[in-house]
Amino acid sequence: MAKTLYDYWFVQFDFPDGNGKPYKTSGGKMVWNTELNREIPKGWEMKTLLDIANFTNGLACQKFRPKDNEDFYRVIKIREMGDGFTENSEFVSLNIPEKVVVYNGDILFSWSATLDVKIWTGGPGALNQHIFKVTSKKYPKSYYYFELLNYLQHFKMQAELRKTTMGHITQDHLRESRITIPSTDLINKLDEILKPILEKKVKLEEENQELASLRDWLLPMLMNGQVKLHD
Numbered sequence: 411m412a413k414t415l416y417d418y419w420f421v422q423f424d425f426p427d428g429n430g431k432p433y434k435t436s437g438g439k440m441v442w443n444t445e446l447n448r449e450i451p452k453g454w455e456m457k458t459l460l461d462i463a464n465f466t467n468g469l470a471c472q473k474f475r476p477k478d479n480e481d482f483y484r485v486i487k488i489r490e491m492g493d494g495f496t497e498n499s500e501f502v503s504l505n506i507p508e509k510v511v512v513y514n515g516d517i518l519f520s521w522s523a524t525l526d527v528k529i530w531t532g533g534p535g536a537l538n539q540h541i542f543k544v545t546s547k548k549y550p551k552s553y554y555y556f557e558l559l560n561y562l563q564h565f566k567m568q569a570e571l572r573k574t575t576m577g578h579i580t581q582d583h584l585r586e587s588r589i590t591i592p593s594t595d596l597i598n599k600l601d602e603i604l605k606p607i608l609e610k611k612v613k614l615e616e617e618n619q620e621l622a623s624l625r626d627w628l629l630p631m632l633m634n635g636q637v638k639l640h641d
Contacts, residue, residue, distance in 0.1 A: 412607040416556040419600050420592060423451050445588055455591040459561060459584045462591065463546040463554040465519065466509050468537030469502070476503040483536035486512055488520045491541065494532040494619070502536040510537040515612050517544040517555050521579035525566055527559045529608065531615040552604035553597050557589055 419425035423440070424432035433451060434440065440449040443456055450456070459465075468486075476482040482501040484490075490499055512518065512535045520526045522540035537543050546554050564587075565579055631637045 412552070412604045412611075413556065413559075415600070415603060416552075416560075419596075420556070420590070421560065425592070425596060425600070443590075446590070450590045451592070453593065456588055457591050459554075459558060459587045459589060460581070462549050462557060462589070463544050465542040465544055465581070465584060466537075468539045468541045468543070469506060469510050471500060471502045471536060471538050474502045474506055474536075476501050480504075483511065483534060485538050486518070486530070486532070486535040486541065487538045488522070488524050488526075488540060490532065490535070491518055491520055491526060491528050491530075495535070506536055510543065511535075512537050512543060514616060515551075515609070517551065517558070518542070519544050519558060519562075519579075525562060525579065527555070527562050529555065529612060531612050531619070533619075549597060550601040550605065552601045552608055555608070556604075561587055561589060 423434040423438070427433045427436060427438055429436075439452040441452050442448075443450050445456060471485045481504050483504060483506070484495045485500040485502050487500075490496075512530050514531050514533065516530045518528050518530050518537070519542040520528075520540060521542055544554060544558060565583070628637070632639070
């Protein structure tokens with residue numbers, strides 16, 4: 411639902427105009443942008459992904475192994491981005507920079523081999539290298555998350571044209587990106603709608619993980635007769 415709303419407003423340019431009608435469909439002023447080779451709404455800017463968000467790379471976590479009996483974070487690698495933490499996840503000391511500590515709701519972008527963008531919901535962890543933690547002090551999370559998710563298709567298309575897994579997305583690739591940027595007021599207006607949806611998504615995934623953990627604890631005892639269900 412959130413992605414559909416974002417596309418309708420900021421990809422199809424049918425955000426509500428001053429009269430509450432779809433901007434482009436209702437004849438809103440469009441101007442030709444030569445770099446994008448397309449029309450964009452009058453007054454919108456064109457910038458890069460680096461202009462709307464900060465991309466912090468993870469650590470080489472093998473250099474920060476915890477000592478015996480020391481508390482630790484579990485390490486978020488590309489595998490954990492897809493499957494969450496497992497018994498095979500690695501550990502890292504708590505004495506790492508806060509900027510590479512990941513919490514539920516943070517945006518992660520795997521930039522090496524497997525290109526993906528995810529909202530993390532697996533609990534506190536330490537970010538491994540080959541993954542960016544994406545943040546912004548200027549723009550709301552809903553905006554830079556969907557802008558990056560949308561542009562990811564461009565990166566993947568480049569990889570497909572080259573018939574390769576486009577080894578790395580570097581700062582240069584981010585600097586060469588081209589995106590349209592609406593007014594701050596319009597971005598914040600959409601964020602009022604999208605933020606609760608994304609927060610609910612995170613909450614539901616947290617609850618799903620608790621239910622899965624309860625299932626994994628209870629099922630073996632049900633199967634071997636340690637516990638039984640009664641009416």
